[in-house]
Amino acid sequence: MTQERFVLVVDDDLEMAHCVAEILETEKCRCETAVSGSDALLSCRENDFDVVVSDVRMAEMDGIELMTRLKHLQSDLPVILMTAEGSIPAAIDAVKRGAFQYITKPVAARELRRLVDQAVTARASVEPPPSSKRAFGHTAARATGAATYAAPRGTEELIGESLAMRELRARIELVGSATSPVLIVGETGTGKELVARAIHACSARASKPFVTVNAAAIPETLLESEMFGHVRGAFTGAFQTHRGLLAEADGGTLLLDEIGDMPLGLQAKLLRVLQSGEIRAVGGDRIQKVDVRIVAATHRRLPELVREGRFRDDLYYRLNVINIAVPPLRSRVSDIPDLAARFLALGLERAPASRVRSISPELLDLLRHGAWPGNVRELQSTIERLVVLALTTQLEPRHLALVDDELKPVTGAPVTRPLGEELCCIDDLVRRHVEAVLVHTDGNKARAAKILGIDLSTLYRWQQKWQP
Ligand SMILES: Nc1ncnc2c1ncn2[C@@H]1O[C@H](COP(=O)(O)OP(=O)(O)OP(=O)(O)O)[C@@H](O)[C@H]1O
Ligand SMILES: [Mg+2]
Structure with missing residues (x-):
C-alpha cells in the first residue's frame, strides 16, 4: 500500500x-x-x-x-x-x-x-x-512541540532561531559535508569565526585540527613562514625549523581570517596551495602535499578589493566556491533575547560575585532597537559589562548608561536602516528611555530621576550632553 x-x-x-x-x-x-x-x-x-x-x-x-x-x-x-x-x-x-x-x-x-x-x-x-x-529532527520537534530543536551537530554554539539563523545552520551542515573552499562574509562581530568552527565540526574532519591564521594581525614576511613554515637558517632569527600552520592543519581545516588583508604576494602562494595542495617551507626545497580544507573569512567586500587590484581575482573565484553570508544582528533582532540570555550566563561565569540574575523586558525591548554596528560581539560585551557593573538583580534600561561612554560604536561598518525600523546606538537607547520617563512624569525631573534610579544631577548632566 x-x-x-x-x-x-x-x-x-x-x-x-x-x-x-x-x-x-x-x-x-x-x-x-x-x-x-x-x-x-x-x-x-x-x-x-x-x-x-x-x-x-x-x-x-x-x-x-x-x-x-x-x-x-x-x-x-x-x-x-x-x-x-x-x-x-x-x-x-x-x-x-x-x-x-x-x-x-x-x-x-x-x-x-x-x-x-x-x-x-x-x-x-x-x-x-x-x-x-x-x-536532524527539525520537523518533529517543531510540529509536536515535544522536544527542543535539535541543532545539527556542530552548530550548537550558534544561537538564534530567526529564519536567517536557521537557514545559516542548514547551510553550514550542507557545506560541512563537502571539501570545497568556503568564503564567509559578514560585518565585524557577526560570528564568522563561529561559523567556520561549525563548518569544521559538521565535517568528516571534525576529529582533525582546526587551525586559525589571521592575515591582518601578522606582518607579511612572518605570515608566510607562519603559514608555510620555514627551515632552519631560512632568515635571520630562524634558529629552528618551523612547521607551518598549513602542515599543522593537515587532514583538518584552516581558517584564513581577514583574508581581505592578505598581501598580494602571499595570495599567489595560497592560490597554488588551493590548486595543487602543495606547500613549500620558506628557505626549503622540499614540496609537501597537504590535505587541508580552506575556509576564508572577511568583513571586507572582496569584489571591491578585486576591482582596486588589492585582491587577486583568480584567488577570489577559487575561494568563492561556496559563499556564506552571515547576516548583521540588526536584520535578525528576534535572536537578541536568546543571545542576551546566553551572554548573561557567560557574564555570570566570569563575574560570579554579580547579583544580576535577569534582564527586564523593557531593556530587552531597547536592545532589540539597537543598531549594533559591532553586531553580536558588541551585544555580548554590553551585557557582560552590565553584569559586572549593575548592582541590582535585574538589568534595567537605566543600566545602559553604565556602558554608554566606553561602548560607542567602534567600527565604521555602515548601518542600513530596514524600512520602518528605527535603529539607535546605545546612547540613543538611553536617551529614548529617559525621554519616555520624563513624559510619564510630565517633565518632573526629580520624579524621573527616582524612577530611573539615578541622581538628579546625573539626569541634568545627561540632558546637557544630549542638547543639540
Ligand atoms: N550566533 C551566535 N551565537 C552565540 N554567540 C555568537 C553568535 N555569533 C557571534 N557570537 C559571539 O560573538 C563574538 C564574535 O563572533 P566572531 O568572532 O565569530 O565574529 P567575526 O564575524 O569573526 O568578527 P570579526 O569580523 O570582527 O573577526 C564571539 O564571542 C562569538 O562567540
Ligand atoms: Mg573573526
Whole structure:
C-alpha cells in the first residue's frame, strides 16, 4: 500500500494554487499551498513535504530561485516546476540544475499526478543525505512541540532561531559535508569565526585540527613562514625549523581570517596551495602535499578589493566556491533575547560575585532597537559589562548608561536602516528611555530621576550632553 503523500503547491495566484492542489488531492495525497517563495521556504521548515510543485514566474522570488534555495535546505526534496510556454528554456535549465521535472501550463491533471508519483518513487529509492531536514529532527520537534530543536551537530554554539539563523545552520551542515573552499562574509562581530568552527565540526574532519591564521594581525614576511613554515637558517632569527600552520592543519581545516588583508604576494602562494595542495617551507626545497580544507573569512567586500587590484581575482573565484553570508544582528533582532540570555550566563561565569540574575523586558525591548554596528560581539560585551557593573538583580534600561561612554560604536561598518525600523546606538537607547520617563512624569525631573534610579544631577548632566 502506498503511503500518504504530502505536497506543497506554490503559486502567487492563490486560485491557481488551489486549482492545482485540487487536481492532486486524493485520499492518498494531501496538499498545502503557499503564495510566495518565502512562504514556501517557511512552510518547508515546518512540514515534511514529499514533493514541491511550484510555478516558475512569481513576483518576489521566482520558482527557480525557490528551487535553488530549497536544495540548500533539503537537497533531496523533489521540485516540479510549472511553466508557461515562454519560460520553457529556463525550466529546462532548472532541471539540469536539480529540479525534478517541469510541466507546461495549463497543467494536465494526469501528467501532473504521474510526475508527483515518479518524484516520490525516485526519492524513496535513494538514501536521504545527511543534510536532509529529516536527518536532524527539525520537523518533529517543531510540529509536536515535544522536544527542543535539535541543532545539527556542530552548530550548537550558534544561537538564534530567526529564519536567517536557521537557514545559516542548514547551510553550514550542507557545506560541512563537502571539501570545497568556503568564503564567509559578514560585518565585524557577526560570528564568522563561529561559523567556520561549525563548518569544521559538521565535517568528516571534525576529529582533525582546526587551525586559525589571521592575515591582518601578522606582518607579511612572518605570515608566510607562519603559514608555510620555514627551515632552519631560512632568515635571520630562524634558529629552528618551523612547521607551518598549513602542515599543522593537515587532514583538518584552516581558517584564513581577514583574508581581505592578505598581501598580494602571499595570495599567489595560497592560490597554488588551493590548486595543487602543495606547500613549500620558506628557505626549503622540499614540496609537501597537504590535505587541508580552506575556509576564508572577511568583513571586507572582496569584489571591491578585486576591482582596486588589492585582491587577486583568480584567488577570489577559487575561494568563492561556496559563499556564506552571515547576516548583521540588526536584520535578525528576534535572536537578541536568546543571545542576551546566553551572554548573561557567560557574564555570570566570569563575574560570579554579580547579583544580576535577569534582564527586564523593557531593556530587552531597547536592545532589540539597537543598531549594533559591532553586531553580536558588541551585544555580548554590553551585557557582560552590565553584569559586572549593575548592582541590582535585574538589568534595567537605566543600566545602559553604565556602558554608554566606553561602548560607542567602534567600527565604521555602515548601518542600513530596514524600512520602518528605527535603529539607535546605545546612547540613543538611553536617551529614548529617559525621554519616555520624563513624559510619564510630565517633565518632573526629580520624579524621573527616582524612577530611573539615578541622581538628579546625573539626569541634568545627561540632558546637557544630549542638547543639540
Ligand atoms: N550566533 C551566535 N551565537 C552565540 N554567540 C555568537 C553568535 N555569533 C557571534 N557570537 C559571539 O560573538 C563574538 C564574535 O563572533 P566572531 O568572532 O565569530 O565574529 P567575526 O564575524 O569573526 O568578527 P570579526 O569580523 O570582527 O573577526 C564571539 O564571542 C562569538 O562567540
Ligand atoms: Mg573573526
